[in-house]
Each structure stands twice: as structure tokens, then as C-alpha cells.
Amino acid sequence: MNTKWLFRKVRVGLRMEIVLNIAILVVASLLLIGFTILKVSENQILEQKISEGHILLSSLLRGIATLQGDKWYQDPTLSRILIGFTQLREVEGIWIVGKDLRPLIIRGKGGRYVADLRKAMAQGRGEVRLESRGTLWWSFYRRLILTAPLTRKGEVIGGVQVSFSLADVTDRLVVFRRLVLILIIVDSLVLVTFGSFLLARAVVNPLKRLVEVAQRIRGGELDQRAQIEYENEIGELAKAFNQMVERLAEKQRDLETTIKKLKEAQQELLLSEKLASVGRLAAGVAHEIGNPLTSVLGHTEILRKKLKNDKSLLDLVERTRKETERINRIIKDLLQFSRPPTSQIEDIDVNKVIQDSLALVTVQKGFKKIDVDLSLGDGLPPIRGNSDQLQQVLVNMLMNSADAMPQGGSIFIRTKQEDDWVTISIKDTGEGIPAENLEKIFDPFYTTKSPEKGTGLGLSISLKIIEDFGGKIKVNSEQGKGAEFTIYLKKGSG
Numbered sequence: 001m002n003t004k005w006l007f008r009k010v011r012v013g014l015r016m017e018i019v020l021n022i023a024i025l026v027v028a029s030l031l032l033i034g035f036t037i038l039k040v041s042e043n044q045i046l047e048q049k050i051s052e053g054h055i056l057l058s059s060l061l062r063g064i065a066t067l068q069g070d071k072w073y074q075d076p077t078l079s080r081i082l083i084g085f086t087q088l089r090e091v092e093g094i095w096i097v098g099k100d101l102r103p104l105i106i107r108g109k110g111g112r113y114v115a116d117l118r119k120a121m122a123q124g125r126g127e128v129r130l131e132s133r134g135t136l137w138w139s140f141y142r143r144l145i146l147t148a149p150l151t152r153k154g155e156v157i158g159g160v161q162v163s164f165s166l167a168d169v170t171d172r173l174v175v176f177r178r179l180v181l182i183l184i185i186v187d188s189l190v191l192v193t194f195g196s197f198l199l200a201r202a203v204v205n206p207l208k209r210l211v212e213v214a215q216r217i218r219g220g221e222l223d224q225r226a227q228i229e230y231e232n233e234i235g236e237l238a239k240a241f242n243q244m245v246e247r248l249a250e251k252q253r254d255l256e257t258t259i260k261k262l263k264e265a266q267q268e269l270l271l272s273e274k275l276a277s278v279g280r281l282a283a284g285v286a287h288e289i290g291n292p293l294t295s296v297l298g299h300t301e302i303l304r305k306k307l308k309n310d311k312s313l314l315d316l317v318e319r320t321r322k323e324t325e326r327i328n329r330i331i332k333d334l335l336q337f338s339r340p341p342t343s344q345i346e347d348i349d350v351n352k353v354i355q356d357s358l359a360l361v362t363v364q365k366g367f368k369k370i371d372v373d374l375s376l377g378d379g380l381p382p383i384r385g386n387s388d389q390l391q392q393v394l395v396n397m398l399m400n401s402a403d404a405m406p407q408g409g410s411i412f413i414r415t416k417q418e419d420d421w422v423t424i425s426i427k428d429t430g431e432g433i434p435a436e437n438l439e440k441i442f443d444p445f446y447t448t449k450s451p452e453k454g455t456g457l458g459l460s461i462s463l464k465i466i467e468d469f470g471g472k473i474k475v476n477s478e479q480g481k482g483a484e485f486t487i488y489l490k491k492g493s494g
């Protein structure tokens with residue numbers, strides 16, 4: 001039986017749907033079985049009644065057959081036979097008719113079916129009729145009417161019709177039907193309860209657990225997996241579901257890394273754009289200031305020579321010259337920052353450039369109290385770059401580290417190969433960089449140092465140089481815990 005139409009309209013749970021379907025199936029089959037049993041036993045009871053009736057009727061016929069003469073029906077023996085017969089509990093009435101269907105004797109409720117009598121007398125054999133009312137399923141039997149011809153010497157001399165009451169049959173059937181109905185109800189309840197329990201255990205519960213897991217996954221818990229409880233279709237479903245989630249999680253991870261990379265790339269792009277525009281601006285300004293500055297410097301030189309004897313004025317001129325030279329230096333830095341790299345990029349040995357740079361800086365005053373720990377990788381491949389420019393980068397980073405450790409400390413320099421990259425890590429035990437400044441340190445003119453110590457161009461120029469080599473710089477630092485700068489350089493072709 002299909003109950004889909006019912007569930008399409010009303011939202012019913014799977015468990016309820018199973019219960020309803022089982023209930024419909026169980027009740028229908030029990031009704032069918034009950035009906036068959038009822039009908040079979042009803043027929044048996046009726047057949048038994050009919051054969052009992054036949055026995056009684058034939059004994060009556062045998063009694064009548066002994067009577068003599070034309071007026072046999074007035075014989076007192078017949079009255080006696082009939083009195084005895086009508087006293088039987090189930091006999092309701094007797095009707096005896098003559099050859100012409102004229103009623104000869106009526107006892108009790110006799111005289112019902114003339115047609116049966118006519119037929120029986122014409123055909124010379126008995127007729128059976130059941131009086132009943134009600135439906136096929138719920139019928140009540142009232143009477144059994146047996147009709148037989150009366151014959152003498154092969155000649156029909158009349159007919160007898162006896163009606164038997166079937167009240168006791170109906171009583172028995174009512175009790176029996178009630179019993180079957182109760183059995184159907186009890187059986188249905190037991191079967192539906194038990195069947196639903198079994199089906200729920202095999203189908204609904206595992207599905208419910210699957211739904212729960214799916215909901216948790218929807219809530220973001222991608223590490224959840226369905227339990228594989230059975231080796232059947234539900235087990236297959238759980239397996240397929242797990243594989244799907246696995247792929248989903250994989251895709252999500254891919255997506256996250258891609259987004260992270262994109263963000264980094266965007267960050268880098270922003271920085272290089274910023275550098276590019278600062279560079280253009282710087283180039284213009286540097287050009288404009290450069291020329292007058294050269295002449296100012298020339299004039300101070302003349303003044304210096306002329307004021308040889310005037311100590312105080314000479315001192316003033318000397319200070320003016322120093323400050324102007326400082327401006328000149330900044331201008332040169334700026335010009336370098338803005339100029340496209342003209343230096344040649346070739347295969348160079350990283351470790352050698354590091355040693356050269358160290359030789360330059362360690363003689364400086366700031367490095368007196370600083371311990372340098374060098375650990376250079378063996379057999380490193382050459383990298384793509386320019387020795388002078390890389391040295392400039394390294395010197396700036398080493399100076400920065402020294403500046404961050406005025407009371408002394410250590411610098412650890414490591415080189416190694418990582419896939420297609422050669423990395424230089426410069427780590428110090430200095431004051432470190434607060435998280436909020438990490439983003440700014442590569443900005444041109446960002447500095448935390450006094451004007452005579454730093455211009456804030458060191459790292460921005462360094463980044464530009466390394467990017468021109470096709471490399472990158474990563475920084476890792478926490479305030480108070482030192483800083484680590486890692487330079488990634490592309491492995492050379494040789």
C-alpha cells in the first residue's frame with residue numbers, strides 16, 4: 001500500500017511513516033486471514049446443520065411413507081409423528097402439501113416457499129434454502145428451509161417443507177467473530193510495536209545519528225565523522241558521507257591556504273605600490289634638491305678656506321657643512337631607492353657576502369659588546385643577486401640589530417637551503433619590535449631612532465633590493481624578545 005500521498009502533505013518523521021505503513025500492512029493481512037478463517041468455519045457449521053436437517057427430514061419422510069390410503073394425511077399416526085417432530089428444539093415449522101400444492105398440514109411457522117415445493121415436486125429431489133441477512137462479512141442466519149417431494153411407488157403425492165431455526169448458529173458465529181476481532185487487534189498491536197522497534201533499530205536510529213553528524217558538520221565541526229554500524233546500504237551511505245566530508249574538509253583547507261596566500265600577496269603588492277610611489281616622489285625631490293645642495297656644499301668649502309683664522313665662525317661653517325652633507329647622504333639614499341636597479345643580477349655566493357659584510361660592521365663601535373654566532377650552511381648553491389646590494393642589505397640589518405642591543409647581546413646568523421630557496425636568517429637578542437609596528441618597519445622613513453642615527457630608509461631599500469632579486473623578506477619578532485629577519489633568495493641556475 002502506498003502512503004506517499006499522505007506524507008507529502010503532512011510532514012511526518014520516518015519512524016511514524018514506518019509505523020503507519022506496518023500498521024496498514026499488518027491490519028490488512030490480519031483482516032484477510034480473519035475473514036478467511038471466519039468464512040471457512042461458518043461454512044462448516046452450516047454444512048453440519050444442513051446434514052443434521054437432512055437426517056431429521058428423511059426420518060420424517062420414512063414415517064410418512066408407512067401411511068396408507070388416499071387420506072394418509074388424516075392418519076392419527078401422522079399426528080403423533082408430527083407432535084414428536086415439532087417438539088425438537090430446532091424445528092420451527094412443518095408444511096405438508098398435496099399433489100396440487102394444496103396445504104394439507106401446517107405446524108408452527110410453516111408455509112413459506114411455495115416455489116421451492118413446486119421445484120422439488122417437479123424435479124423429484126430436495127431443495128435447500130438459507131434465510132439470512134447482513135453483509136458478506138457480518139451475516140446473521142435465521143432459518144434453514146429443507147423441502148422434499150413425497151413419493152409413493154415412484155409417484156409424487158405431495159411435498160414437505162421443514163424450517164429449522166439457526167439462532168444457535170448465529171450466536172456461535174457472533175462469539176467467534178468477536179474472538180477473531182480481538183485477536184486481530186491484539187496481534188496488530190504486538191506486530192506493529194515489535195516491527196516498528198526492529199525497523200527503527202535497523203534504519204531510523206542509524207539515519208538519525210547520521211543526520212546529527214551532518215548537522216554538526218553544517219555547524220562547522222568538519223572533523224566529525226559518521227559511524228559505520230552496518231555493512232548494508234546505510235553503512236554504504238555513512239561511508240559515502242564520510243568521504244564527502246573528507247573532500248569538503250580538504251577543499252576548505254585548500255581554500256584557507258589560498259586565501260592566506262592571496263592576503264600575503266595583496267600585502268606585498270600594497271607595499272611595493274607604496275614603495276613605487278614614494279620612489280617616484282623621492283626621485284623628483286632628490287633631483288630638485290641635489291643641485292642647489294651641491295652648490296651650498298661648494299660655498300661652505302670656500303667659506304671654510306676663507307675663515308681659517310676666525311675660530312667661532314669656522315665652527316659654525318663646519319656644522320653647516322656636516323648637516324648639509326647629511327642632507328646630501330639622505331638624498332643619495334633616496335635616489336638609490338627610486339632608481340631602477342642598474343646593478344647586474346648574477347649567481348653569487350651568499351656565505352662569502354655574509355663574511356664580507358661582517359668584516360665591515362664588526363669593527364664599528366656599536367659591535368664591541370656584541371657576540372656574533374655564525375652558522376653557514378655547507379655546499380649551498382649560488383643565488384641570483386648582486387653582491388654589493390646584498391651586502392648593503394646585510395649591513396643595514398646587522399646595524400639595526402646592533403642598534404637594538406645598546407647594552408650588548410648576541411646575533412645569530414644562519415644560512416641554509418629550503419627547496420628552491422637559500423635563506424639567510426639574522427636573529428638578535430635585542431629589544432624586539434612590538435606587534436603593532438611590524439607592518440610599518442618596511443615603510444620608507446619609518447624609524448624609531450633619533451634623526452642623527454637613522455632615516456628609516458634602511459629596510460625599505462633592503463626590501464626593494466631583495467624583491468628585485470626575486471626574493472622576499474620575512475620578519476618574526478616580539479617586543480622584548482629580539483627579532484629575526486629571514487631573507488629568501490632564489491637558487492641560481494649554476
Ligand SMILES: Nc1ncnc2c1ncn2[C@@H]1O[C@H](COP(=O)(O)OP(=O)(O)OP(=O)(O)O)[C@@H](O)[C@H]1O
Binds near residue numbers: 401441453482
Ligand atoms: N633588529 C631590530 N630590532 C628592533 N627593531 C628593529 C630591528 N630592525 C629594525 N627595527 C625597527 O625598524 C625601524 C626601521 O628600520 P630601518 O632599517 O628601515 O630604519 P632605521 O634603522 O631606523 O634607519 P636607517 O635608514 O638608518 O636604517 C627601526 O627604526 C627600528 O625601530
Ligand SMILES: [Mg+2]
Binds near residue numbers: 396399400454459
Ligand atoms: Mg637601519
